[in-house]
Amino acid sequence: MSKEGEKEFELKQPPTDGISAVKFSPVGRFLLASSWDSAVRLYDVDANTLRAQYQHPMAVLDCCFSDNVHCYSGGLDATLRGYDFNTNTELTLGQHENAIKCVEYSQDMGVVLTGSWDKSVQLWDPRQQRCVNRAVQPDRVYTMGLSGERLVVGTANRKVLIWDLRNLSYVQQRRESNLKYQTRCIRCFPNKQGFAMSSIEGRVAVDFFDPSPEAQKRRYAFKCHRIKDPANNVDDIYPVHSIAFHHEHNTFATGGGDGYVNIWDGFNKKRLCQFHRYPTSISSLSFSMDGALLAVAASYMKEDGDKEAPSDSIIIREVSPAEVMPNFKKQ
Numbered sequence: 001m002s003k004e005g006e007k008e009f010e011l012k013q014p015p016t017d018g019i020s021a022v023k024f025s026p027v028g029r030f031l032l033a034s035s036w037d038s039a040v041r042l043y044d045v046d047a048n049t050l051r052a053q054y055q056h057p058m059a060v061l062d063c064c065f066s067d068n069v070h071c072y073s074g075g076l077d078a079t080l081r082g083y084d085f086n087t088n089t090e091l092t093l094g095q096h097e098n099a100i101k102c103v104e105y106s107q108d109m110g111v112v113l114t115g116s117w118d119k120s121v122q123l124w125d126p127r128q129q130r131c132v133n134r135a136v137q138p139d140r141v142y143t144m145g146l147s148g149e150r151l152v153v154g155t156a157n158r159k160v161l162i163w164d165l166r167n168l169s170y171v172q173q174r175r176e177s178n179l180k181y182q183t184r185c186i187r188c189f190p191n192k193q194g195f196a197m198s199s200i201e202g203r204v205a206v207d208f209f210d211p212s213p214e215a216q217k218r219r220y221a222f223k224c225h226r227i228k229d230p231a232n233n234v235d236d237i238y239p240v241h242s243i244a245f246h247h248e249h250n251t252f253a254t255g256g257g258d259g260y261v262n263i264w265d266g267f268n269k270k271r272l273c274q275f276h277r278y279p280t281s282i283s284s285l286s287f288s289m290d291g292a293l294l295a296v297a298a299s300y301m302k303e304d305g306d307k308e309a310p311s312d313s314i315i316i317r318e319v320s321p322a323e324v325m326p327n328f329k330k331q
Contacts, residue, residue: 011043011314013050019299019312020075021062024288026107031286031295032071033314034060040073042085045293045316052085062103064112066126072112074100080114080124093124094131102144104151109165113151115141121153123165135168137161145195147188150209152195154183160197162209173211178221179203187243189266191250196266198240202226204254206266220269225256241301244285244294246324253294255282257303261296263319265326273323279310287319294319 015035023032029045036059042052058076065071069086072093078100080093093112102115111132112124117140123133139156146152151163154177162173177183181201188195194208205221226235238257245252251272255261259280263272275296284297294317300309 007318008315009048011045011050011316012048013041014314015039015041015299015312017059017312018301019283019297019314020060022284022286022295022297022314023064024286024293024295025065025068026289027068029288029290029293030065030068031314031316032063032065033297034063034073034075035312036060038075040071040083042071043314045288045295052083052088054081054083054090056081061099061101064103064105066105066112070126072103072105072124072126074103074114074116078116078118080112080122082112082126082129091129093126093129094122096120096122098140101141104144104146106146106149106151106165108148111165113144113146113165115144115153117141119155121151121163121168123168133168135163135171142183143186145186145188147192147195147209150188150192152186152188154186154197156182158183160186160207173209175207178205178207178219184239184241185243187245187252189250189252190245190247196243196245196252198243198254200239202235202237202240202256204240204243204264222269224254224262224271225258225260227258238281239301239303241281241283242285242297244287246287246291246319247289248291249324249326251324251326253285253287255285255296257281257301259298261285261294263323268327270327272325272327275317278315279313291324292318 017037031043060075063073096116098118104113143154153161158177160175179199181199225238242255259278261275278298281301283299286295296315299312
């Protein structure tokens with residue numbers, strides 16, 4: 001088996017301040033990265049080169065591709081921006097009343113989705129370059145997960161809302177997180193059966209869209225990203241900042257403030273593997289569409305306050321089938 005170092009490499013010219021998101025392109029191996037240094041960067045992963053970069057006036061909190069040459073981003077300036085990498089042109093689609101925390105693109109609907117601290121989700125039509133719908137949320141939006149025509153929104157105060165993008169006049173389902181602390185990340189299973197949700201208190205929950213009592217009995221949560229202190233035999237508990245699903249196998253990776261990445265089989269309730277410890281917090285994760293690579297953003301998330309921390313880095317790791325396939329498929 002390859003040594004860890006042979007399976008990984010760092011991208012050159014990484015962001016210079018906290019990395020808020022990394023996202024692989026829908027085709028091929030291009031990677032988008034947004035950062036607190038106010039920039040959005042496009043990397044050619046195979047060539048390990050920075051292909052393009054554009055700026056916001058303030059920190060960028062999220063980004064996404066719509067196709068391989070168009071992306072969208074938002075952040076503290078509350079403005080949704082688009083960028084065409086072929087022509088190196090930028091456009092402004094519009095604004096929220098407060099910071100944009102989440103940006104996603106729905107391939108099914110052909111719209112950009114933004115979630116904001118202004119307690120709303122907005123849908124934007126890239127062709128018309130304007131907002132075409134808006135859904136009021138009960139609190140500040142912290143995270144969003146997309147599953148076909150469903151959107152799962154996690155807000156402050158542990159609220160979870162499931163919306164049908166075809167009809168935002170009412171919310172399909174209202175739930176409360178079965179995690180006791182603030183929601184950090186929500187991502188949906190590629191098979192569209194449910195979603196995984198993480199919190200700031202070292203736990204992940206697996207939930208299902210089907211509201212029937214039988215399906216809801218299958219909900220569960222588990223502890224992770226905790227390190228036992230040998231001095232007092234007490235766990236140091238870290239936030240689980242990021243979740244990323246493998247597009248083929250429905251397994252998922254989690255990244256925590258402890259600097260570890262774990263791979264989980266959510267349906268069989270198994271941890272498949274744990275990678276070596278990275279230099280600092282894992283702020284974001286993304287699998288390539290072919291499932292062969294995992295982008296790992298190692299970026300200090302200030303869990304221990306202001307202190308000296310390693311430089312921000314984006315590590316590209318080759319993943320083997322044994323690391324990401326559910327146990328039943330290995331037999």
